[in-house]
């Protein structure tokens with residue numbers, strides 16, 4: 001069965017009839033796991049599962065051999081497309097089916113496909129639960145989290161596995177590879193099916209509040225106002241222009257909240273969020289420092305006060321140059337140009353980078369659309385991804 005056809009089948013397995021949604025430990029996830037299990041077995045792989053809902057499918061090599069892990073996740077956001085996550089798992093199965101049994105037998109390493117049970121974190125508002133259970137990094141705070149109905153994560157995991165002993169530990173893996181749809185428009189614009197990821201961007205999330213003074217919209221002269229919303233608006237545009245003039249920087253104000261909004265009142269307080277990402281951590285910190293001083297000078301100029309709260313900071317993850325070169329050469333076998341791009345979105349490779357050198361392959365997706373039913377990668381691009389992973393394995397074996 002073609003990988004693209006499997007993507008359609010897997011994409012039809014959902015927690016809800018009207019849209020694609022598969023969240024951690026849900027009925028849809030169990031059905032999807034059973035389907036993956038069947039395809040992995042059909043590919044002559046030895047399949048094991050863990051108590052976190054992950055599946056691992058391994059070539060028939062002794063445990064003592066070096067290990068290449070190729071994986072991604074099979075949970076989804078609500079209203080998802082069929083390719084985010086699923087592509088990385090199914091393309092890996094397809095790649096092992098592309099290699100002959102003889103080629104597999106003579107590999108100087110084992111290959112294991114990891115199908116991770118939760119990357120999106122929809123149910124418990126977490127990140128990389130499945131891959132962290134496999135690579136270490138599950139915290140007590142994760143287990144205490146509750147879903148919207150009050151169920152704790154801990155209650156879904158058998159007691160003996162709540163602090164999982166990691167399947168993957170540092171120094172044991174040759175590498176971790178992950179193929180994923182780009183979830184952005186760059187490859188489509190370049191008119192190329194595949195690209196190599198250089199780094200997964202680090203991220204800072206902050207909440208910012210501008211506070212001024214409420215005043216009557218009719219009676220307060222313009223030069224006597226302390227308009228919190230106007231200050232926030234100036235900050236939004238400052239963040240946008242900093243990101244526009246700094247290569248690879250993206251900055252987004254996604255929430256803007258006026259306290260007690262009324263059409264005839266000058267806003268007294270405005271809250272906003274900032275999401276800022278860059279593949280280089282020092283550029284990210286410099287950009288944050290610049291925007292903090294911008295916020296301060298906007299507040300000063302307008303007679304406002306401002307508060308800045310950093311909500312979350314994640315470091316960038318650099319892809320391994322040697323592993324990336326192997327995948328790059330595999331792409332180059334069928335594509336005249338091999339673009340290198342950074343990933344603005346997080347992936348399981350972030351959790352796996354704690355235990356292995358990581359490399360990622362991006363696949364063109366239509367319009368850059370993701371986390372939406374219109375998400376689409378063509379059968380030809382999916383086939384190119386499968387072929388490239390197979391070629392990558394051959395090349396790694398010759399190293």
Ligand SMILES: [Zn+2]
Pocket residue numbers: 073084085119180347
């Ligand atoms: Zn994903």
